[in-house]
Amino acid sequence: MKREMTGAKMVVQALKDQGVDTVFGYPGGAVLPIYDEVFQQNDIRHILVRHEQGAVHAAEGYARATGKPGVVLVTSGPGATNAVTGLTDALMDSIPIVVLTGQVPTFMIGSDAFQEADTVGITRPCTKHNWLVKETEKLPAVLHEAFHVATHGRPGPVLVDIPKDVQFATATYTSPKPSVSHYQPQVKGDIEEITELAAAIEKARKPVFYTGGGVINSGPAASQLLRELVDATGFPVTSTLMGLGAYPASGKNWLGMLGMHGLYEANLAMHDCDLLINIGARFDDRITGRLDAFSPRSKKAHIDIDPSSINKVIKTDIPIVGDVGHVLEDLLKVWKSRGRKTNAEAVAKWHRQIDEWRKVKCLSYKPSENTIKPQHALERLEALTKNHDRYICTEVGQHQMWAAQYLHFEDPNRWMTSGGLGTMGYGFPASIGVQMAHPDALVINVAGEASWLMNMQEMGTAIQYRLPVKQFILNNERLGMVRQWQELLHGERYSHSWSEALPDFVKLAEAFGAKGILCKDPADLDDAIMEMINYDGPVIFDCLVEKHENCFPMIPSGKAHNEMLLGEAETKGVIDAKGSVLV
Amino acid sequence: MSALQIKKGASKHSAYNLRPTFSDVQERHTLAVLVENEPGVLARVIGLFSGRGYNIESLTVAEVDHTGHLSRITIVTTGTPQVIEQIKAQLGRIVPVHEVHDLTTEGASVERELAMLKVAGTGDKRVEALRLADIFRANVVDSTLNSFVFEITGAPDKIDAFADLMRPLGLTEIARTGVAALLRGD
Numbered sequence: 001m002k003r004e005m006t007g008a009k010m011v012v013q014a015l016k017d018q019g020v021d022t023v024f025g026y027p028g029g030a031v032l033p034i035y036d037e038v039f040q041q042n043d044i045r046h047i048l049v050r051h052e053q054g055a056v057h058a059a060e061g062y063a064r065a066t067g068k069p070g071v072v073l074v075t076s077g078p079g080a081t082n083a084v085t086g087l088t089d090a091l092m093d094s095i096p097i098v099v100l101t102g103q104v105p106t107f108m109i110g111s112d113a114f115q116e117a118d119t120v121g122i123t124r125p126c127t128k129h130n131w132l133v134k135e136t137e138k139l140p141a142v143l144h145e146a147f148h149v150a151t152h153g154r155p156g157p158v159l160v161d162i163p164k165d166v167q168f169a170t171a172t173y174t175s176p177k178p179s180v181s182h183y184q185p186q187v188k189g190d191i192e193e194i195t196e197l198a199a200a201i202e203k204a205r206k207p208v209f210y211t212g213g214g215v216i217n218s219g220p221a222a223s224q225l226l227r228e229l230v231d232a233t234g235f236p237v238t239s240t241l242m243g244l245g246a247y248p249a250s251g252k253n254w255l256g257m258l259g260m261h262g263l264y265e266a267n268l269a270m271h272d273c274d275l276l277i278n279i280g281a282r283f284d285d286r287i288t289g290r291l292d293a294f295s296p297r298s299k300k301a302h303i304d305i306d307p308s309s310i311n312k313v314i315k316t317d318i319p320i321v322g323d324v325g326h327v328l329e330d331l332l333k334v335w336k337s338r339g340r341k342t343n344a345e346a347v348a349k350w351h352r353q354i355d356e357w358r359k360v361k362c363l364s365y366k367p368s369e370n371t372i373k374p375q376h377a378l379e380r381l382e383a384l385t386k387n388h389d390r391y392i393c394t395e396v397g398q399h400q401m402w403a404a405q406y407l408h409f410e411d412p413n414r415w416m417t418s419g420g421l422g423t424m425g426y427g428f429p430a431s432i433g434v435q436m437a438h439p440d441a442l443v444i445n446v447a448g449e450a451s452w453l454m455n456m457q458e459m460g461t462a463i464q465y466r467l468p469v470k471q472f473i474l475n476n477e478r479l480g481m482v483r484q485w486q487e488l489l490h491g492e493r494y495s496h497s498w499s500e501a502l503p504d505f506v507k508l509a510e511a512f513g514a515k516g517i518l519c520k521d522p523a524d525l526d527d528a529i530m531e532m533i534n535y536d537g538p539v540i541f542d543c544l545v546e547k548h549e550n551c552f553p554m555i556p557s558g559k560a561h562n563e564m565l566l567g568e569a570e571t572k573g574v575i576d577a578k579g580s581v582l583v
Numbered sequence: 584m585s586a587l588q589i590k591k592g593a594s595k596h597s598a599y600n601l602r603p604t605f606s607d608v609q610e611r612h613t614l615a616v617l618v619e620n621e622p623g624v625l626a627r628v629i630g631l632f633s634g635r636g637y638n639i640e641s642l643t644v645a646e647v648d649h650t651g652h653l654s655r656i657t658i659v660t661t662g663t664p665q666v667i668e669q670i671k672a673q674l675g676r677i678v679p680v681h682e683v684h685d686l687t688t689e690g691a692s693v694e695r696e697l698a699m700l701k702v703a704g705t706g707d708k709r710v711e712a713l714r715l716a717d718i719f720r721a722n723v724v725d726s727t728l729n730s731f732v733f734e735i736t737g738a739p740d741k742i743d744a745f746a747d748l749m750r751p752l753g754l755t756e757i758a759r760t761g762v763a764a765l766l767r768g769d
Contacts, residue, residue, distance in 0.1 A: 120623060125634055129678040132622065149678055182619075183678050308672035311665060315605050 007136040008033035008167040011100060014143035016043050017176050020071050022062060022436050023047065024055040028075025029115060030102030033167035038073075047436060047465060050457035052079050054429035056086020056157075057455070060095045061433030064416045065391055067219060069096040069150050070433065076102045077115030080161070081122060085423060087157045088126040092420025093242060094217055096155035098146050099127075105165040106134050119161045128156030134163065136171040144176040145183075153185030154306040155217055185305060189322030189330060197277070197301045197318050198335040204275035205346035206353075207235045210258065210287075213242030213419070214280015214304060214324050216412045222325035223412045226279065227251070229332055233342050236354055238266040240281050241404055242419045249408035255354065259287045260555050261401040264362035264564060265354050267553070270295050271561035272353075278302040280324045283314040284420070293560030303327045362553045363405055365567055372522050374399065374474045374545040378406035378446070381472060384529050388442040390414065391434045395427040395451030398480035398551045403446040425454030428471060432458055435467040442470070442533065449475040449542075450499050459512040462538040470532050471540045476547045477502060484550045505542035512538075520544040611640070611661045612687040613694060613764045614671065619679035620646050620654040627677050628656060637662060637670050641696075641739070643761040653681065659762050686764050694764040698742045703730040704753030712752040719745045730755075 005013065011034050015023065024047045027035045038046050049055040052074045059070025074083055080101045090097045104113040120132045129149050131142045142160055150158045201207065209230060215222050223246045230237045230253050237247050238255040247254060256263035258270055270276065276298040281287070283302075288294040294314060301318035302310050310319045320327055365375045392407055393416040394400040400417055409415050416434060418426035431445040445452075452473050462469050482497040506516030515535050519528040519542070532539045552567040618624045625644055632639050640659040647655045660670060667685070674683045686692040700721075702712045709729070716723065716733050719741070725732035730753075735745055739762060746757055 121626070124623065124627060125630055130623075153676070182681060306672075306676060308669060308676055310672070311605075311668060312672075 012037040024058040025073030030076035052082035057429035058433035061430030065434040072099040080119040089421040090157035096150040097157040099159040103163040130159040132161040136169040187323035189320040189327035202341040207275040208273040209237040211243045212240040212281025215246040218324035225328035245409035245412045248410040265357040267561040393427040393431040393445040395447040399448045399474045424451040431469040444470045509540040514538040615684040616656040617682040620652045641761040691767040698759040701756040
């Protein structure tokens with residue numbers, strides 16, 4: 001289908017043709033023609049955020065909760081630069097995002113015009129790809145290509161910069177074609193390597209699956225295949241922060257999260273295993289700890305759609321480049337056709353060893369009747385919400401790690417958190433994006449008070465669109481994780497790590513037209529949480545928790561998996577000078 | 584390339600892939616990268632090298648296919664085998680990159696560079712410069728009564744050697760294009 005239309009209309013038409021139903025954005029001079037087209041149609045919902053960073057995080061939340069690309073529309077200059085943090089966040093966590101930015105007219109580019117910025121230059125290192133479109137006739141193809149690139153291969157953010165004169169000019173619109181792009185990443189894994197992995201599975205005595213966000217990104221079928229593989233082999237499975245929910249937390253082979261604040265049994269299984277099967281994870285430094293002591297005796301297989309992830313930090317014995325879903329399907333076929341063999345006796349012994357580690361009960365903490373322990377607050381939140389159609393977002397810090405430890409995820413796409421970039425201020429706008437995608441679900445943002453304040457202006461968005469997002473703030477009046485590191489590494493000199501001059505969160509909620517709940521007594525906690533759940537509208541839940549609680553277990557920087565600290569352990573002097581250089 | 588047409592390093596089962604990936608030895612590799620000739624593509628490649636801390640010894644770029652809008656970037660880089668593999672993988676995932684070839688591992692290749700050298704001098708030095716230029720098969724492309732501009736083509740080592748000889752004879756300026764390289768054979 002070919003039609004003459006303006007560049008601005010092409011944008012709206014291309015979004016419709018790409019199946020977009022929701023756009024998060026903020027208008028400004030250089031995108032006015034597009035906003036004019038947005039005004040004159042009803043197929044695409046535009047959500048007006050209160051800051052462009054919020055728009056990108058909301059689109060990320062939407063993308064992660066649906067598996068579809070999130071779309072952002074912002075203006076030139078400050079609109080684009082405000083989007084940079086969100087773009088980098090999406091790049092690090094491989095989230096498909098399409099950001100459309102306005103730009104000054106082509107004839108003014110380079111003249112330091114009002115609200116001009118070199119948007120493609122600034123965003124080149126923080127996007128998977130970006131385009132500056134200088135001719136209206138090229139706009140439709142670029143927009144379709146942008147969606148293709150964002151969603152194919154390792155997903156990621158893309159940006160299309162559209163000068164204002166290109167939006168006004170008229171040209172022929174072309175519909176998306178079944179891919180004309182040369183960008184076609186390999187999805188099928190090498191069958192020789194897959195067979196080698198199947199053979200390794202048959203022989204393994206102490207195997208472990210180490211899964212990551214790649215399983216979620218590959219789609220629901222990949223999670224199903226993972227469950228089938230784990231349950232058929234009976235091998236234990238752990239996951240990174242990004243991969244929670246791919247295998248259900250109630251599953252019998254579940255070890256819990258691994259890594260710096262991962263579970264004791266998961267990290268020790270990684271350290272002692274003889275076959276490590278990495279499925280869609282990337283050996284991040286939060287996972288590996290000290291590299292030369294990482295899983296020293298294991299054969300390592302690595303399934304990843306991005307060839308650059310393989311052998312980047314950890315030497316891999318069985319590298320498989322491909323999409324997790326495709327590779328797991330082939331792996332299951334090969335392994336079944338070879339007779340579904342495992343070394344069952346040795347694996348049973350391995351499980352008994354893991355059960356010994358479980359007895360350490362690494363998540364136990366000192367309960368209190370006077371103050372709310374943050375761990376207790378999350379245990380109660382889990383107990384009272386687990387039967388709901390529930391989505392959890394988080395900000396970044398101690399509360400994020402506690403949420404990953406104490407909340408349980410049964411399905412993929414239910415957990416939205418900033419893993420790679422660690423962006424404080426991510427969770428609130430992300431919860432808005434999730435609630436837009438799932439209007440009837442219970443969407444909770446587990447937050448710290450400091451993170452939450454970074455994008456609190458989005459309260460206006462939540463009210464405007466009647467989004468009943470629940471902001472569950474574990475308020476310790478501290479930058480808890482910073483305070484913890486200062487205690488462990490910097491001689492208890494708490495430099496600027498407390499939250500002075502905090503607002504009254506209940507009054508703040510009321511000022512925006514939302515509900516505020518204050519809870520400081522453990523005895524009131526359950527009732528207060530129920531009140532939050534049952535309120536039909538956005539809630540700010542100010543949960544005053546123990547101020548000096550540390551997040552354990554913890555693998556200090558520069559230490560190995562088997563050198564982790566537990567809750568009641570002596571922590572003084574455990575991080576040596578070399579470790580304190582790491583972050 | 585072997586008679587079996589297996590590229591070196593193409594598979595870990597290849598008999599030729601004997602380099603340990605995680606060795607500490609620094610290697611020099613010449614990479615040929617075919618890219619879509621679109622705005623910003625060179626910035627993407629250079630940004631990758633600076634952003635991830637890789638070395639560039641030499642870089643040349645020009646459009647080689649005017650109808651297909653493809654440019655060929657020839658990069659000479661150094662690093663451990665693991666870093667070289669990372670560079671190739673990272674280049675490969677830049678969207679407008681079509682092909683990445685490691686001319687150092689894929690087979691024998693020829694490398695050439697063009698340089699122009701300005702040598703100023705009179706008397707014996709001037710005669711000697713001209714005589715050496717003849718030995719190196721350098722051409723005189725400009726001359727005045729007290730200077731020459733030589734044009735020389737060859738492997739980078741040959742240009743280095745020529746420049747070293749010209750230095751005491753009055754070398755005042757040198758311009759080099761960087762390396763262009765192709766695999767030998769068909």
